[in-house]
């Protein structure tokens with residue numbers, strides 16, 4: 001079976017370095033908010049090209065902390081794509097704000113910038129963009145809208161570590177961005193982890209305090225904060241793996257190029273990109289009409305797949321109040337989408353096999 005994503009194999013490549021760094025943390029006797037966290041934050045900020053990186057417990061918390069940092073609350077509206085992983089939307093509703101769903105562009109699966117302006121009201125505070133599957137959102141029009149209506153832009157960059165829009169990386173395209181380092185992401189920890197990137201001095205300071213019990217210095221609490229910190233062990237592991245992120249993303253791009261040039265089955269809709277550097281292929285998602293049958297066929301022929309995602313947020317039990325709403329493009333994508341194996345440790349033999357199996361269907 002060709003694995004969808006072999007995490008063991010991914011981490012095995014850096015086993016010695018990871019073991020050495022974990023040992024160093026163990027020996028230091030300091031496990032939270034220490035030098036490893038500082039070092040990784042500095043290196044990741046430099047990689048993204050921003051002034052600040054603030055480590056936190058996971059990607060959902062990163063988005064949550066940005067919303068808390070801006071002080072958005074009950075009654076405030078935040079525009080968000082209808083076609084996203086539910087975390088983007090949960091971060092908004094967890095803070096009592098109202099998520100305003102916008103349909104995606106069927107070609108990129110990202111929010112359709114042409115449909116944003118009509119959703120803006122007096123209560124709109126921000127636009128959250130999601131660089132879905134690893135492809136950077138085309139920001140130009142969204143920047144113009146945000147400027148015109150004085151809105152903040154928040155990036156959900158949980159799937160797009162290293163992708164570019166024009167000459168800047170995701171995480172440096174807006175007011176603030178949330179990253180996840182969940183093990184399966186392009187830069188993944190060995191457990192939960194996340195961070196916020198921003199160039200905003202005031203926001204950075206505030207988020208750092210909120211994430212640590214609202215405390216600016218020990219036992220001095222200026223906000224009703226939360227506990228969301230990046231462990232020293234995870235920071236050390238991420239700092240090792242960050243060095244290989246570009247290399248890994250380049251291998252993903254190579255595989256994506258091969259898939260796009262060699263999968264020639266007219267029943268399969270391949271992903272589209274608007275620029276080579278825009279996509280880091282966290283997920284290689286294709287569309288087919290008869291998905292269940294297709295998935296079974298792949299399984300029987302040794303190709304493991306996944307569906308990102310089978311049910312859109314507005315059809316989930318968690319959002320019963322939205323269940324009767326209709327977002328036809330989002331629903332079409334959710335009905336047809338299926339993700340094929342994509343990871344930097346796939347061999348040429350494996351990608352050849354995937355192509356062969358897909359072309360025969």
Ligand SMILES: *Cc1c(COP(=O)(O)O)cnc(C)c1O
Nearest residue numbers: 058059060085087088158180182
């Ligand atoms: C993974 C993911 C998140 C959440 O990250 P966690 O670290 O699992 O909390 C948020 N948004 C998107 C788009 C994601 O893919």
